[in-house]
Amino acid sequence: MSMSPATPARAREPFDRRLARGVQAVTGRTLAPYQSAIVRIGFSLTWLLFLLRELPYRHQLYGPDGPWSWELAQRLIADNRAFTVLMWSDGRLWFEIVYGLAVLSAALLLVGWRTRAVSVVFMVGVLSLLNRSVFVGDGGDNVLHLAAIYLVFTRCGRVWSLDARRAAREERAARAGEPPRRDVVGPLLWVVLGGFLLAATWFGDVSGEWWVPVLLWVLWLGNGLWWLVCRLAPGEPRTLLDALANLAHNAVLVVIMAEVCLIYSTAGWYKIQGSRWQDGTALFYPLHLDYFSPWPFLSDLLGSSGVMVMLLSYGTVIVQVAFPFTLFNRKVKNVLLVVMMAEHAGIAVLLGLPVFSLAMISADAVFLPTAFLVWLGARVVRGRDRLLKRTPTESSDESPAETLPEQRRTGEEHGPRTLVG
């Protein structure tokens, strides 16, 4: 997300210098730490709310004896080779364990506890449940499914996470000359997850494409290697692994941003071809579909004006088609971002699709400006402190954020506000 305007210095710099600078940037830095953190928080919150909401319906949707029974799922998965650990057993207990772990991983990812390891568990949980019953999902599930895979590659816990707080604490201790504390939880978590992985591979029944278990093994071994290297070879090997992790993070960040652009492009360009979007009546119809009108009064109100329907229909198409191109201009991009998030907030209420909307807003959040995110973070920290009646000094892990001027007030509260950090 280097949105910084090209400075004259860059323009005058020879190409090879700029290339070297770019290579150093993508290997030496975790770009967009705030954006990746808000995406992490957004999607884990979406998934957590979804799982809690579906708690009473979990058996009907994903359970072994639901309408889409374990046998039916097995026959379909034998054909489409999707990854789900729910196929390992048709037992009810196993299902409850997986669902419980999915809830737990969502909560832990939200607060950024052992982010990398938890993000893997999160991905396994998301894929397992969504692939188990593919015929109950909507666009929101689709975004979540993709985001869960992509998040595994990112260093999304650099800020606004318990990991960041721990790192800051350790750094403070190191600066004060205290000996580093022994970390027991990390290796323990690693061993436990390794046990699961080993068992899964041993039983040889890992459903899904070959690359899923390979990815899991690579991540597990990579984490172990990182731990070893940090202790035994803090010099170049550590820098090497750090560079590789940065590389993966930055590349996947590009993929996530491109995905968001593709989502809006597809949605926009296909709409242009539809006669209802052309004559400006399109929005009227979803408002009058029984499945998407939880508040008939509101739907009728909005649909009662032909001009309003047309303006909103045209506006939707224009925004969706235009969005990817506005990335070249920071200001216009931010305006469209606010419009799109507002539209999704409207969809959440009007069409009764809060989970879908929250997932889309989480995806959009990757484009939020850093200054706004920092401001938002400071506001949340201040709110938390006020709530818990704490003095600011006690919880000043993110304190530099608080000193930033509030220069970019958009007046909208899009980011899911959570008390983390």
Added chain:
Amino acid sequence: MDAYVEKDAVEVSEEGLRPPGEPPVTAAESSPVTAAEDSPVAPVADPSGAPAAAPSGAAAEDQASTPAEDLPGAPSEAPPSADKVAGVGIMGLSLPYQVVVAVALAVVAVFTCVHLAMVFLHVAPSNTLTKRHGEAVSDWIYPEFEQNWKLFAPNPLQTNLSVEVRAELTPGADGGRRTTAWIDLTAQDIEAIRHNPMPSHSQQNQLRRAVDFLLNTHTDDNRPNGMRGTLSEQYMRRLAMLRLDALEGPAGGSLGPEVRRIQLRTVSRLVPAARWSTEKNRTTPSYRDFPWWTITQADRSAGSDTSRTEAGR
């Protein structure tokens, strides 16, 4: 390293980009160059580039501008202030490691481009490339990267589709055939969605998409076209039975256990044209009847089995 950074900072200010003494820019708008100029030593003080210490990311960007590449000397000669981390990024490494990173960079770059190209081709309309290499695209995308973003496009759905079911029950005491009236399953969903700020997938998606699945995998004369067709039929039967289990039968207990066969029909009602529209559309619903399906034990959930024994007790 201190020296290098300072040298760089001097270099930059010598170019006279920004006269010294100009009021400092806020962190948010500061470009890497100005940040380097304002605090040339800052990046060294924090070699790990901890993001929390650099709110806008601008200060961290200095690291990128630290020009270690054109300077002789291995990173091992770094000053003691950098002892915790020898350096960051490709420039903090010696040649053999740099080669590894360079190869990784190339692999990651190629992989990213290929992945994005595949996703693009997957969501794009059928075209010359996908007609020729559709197989390769599908192999890459399915099953985990499948996506469909034609949201209400090209045209939004303009029909309310309802599913109705009627059931033939076990013969009564007089041995006569007993059939229920048509039961509107979709109406149950709509009832649950009304005034519900967060409808469940089981109310909003399950039946709606099951019918979609059924219609998409059946020929016009209601025969399944392949494996997915038979799967969708059993799915519909199980879904219908779940709903019927919840209803009360003529004997007082649950209706489900008495069901021998069911028949499904879909009812399509066009969304009536808006008052402000000049269009007029048909308001009479159109029906599509599916054949009678016999209910076997596989169509009943294990739960309904126990409810029967409980009822029999």
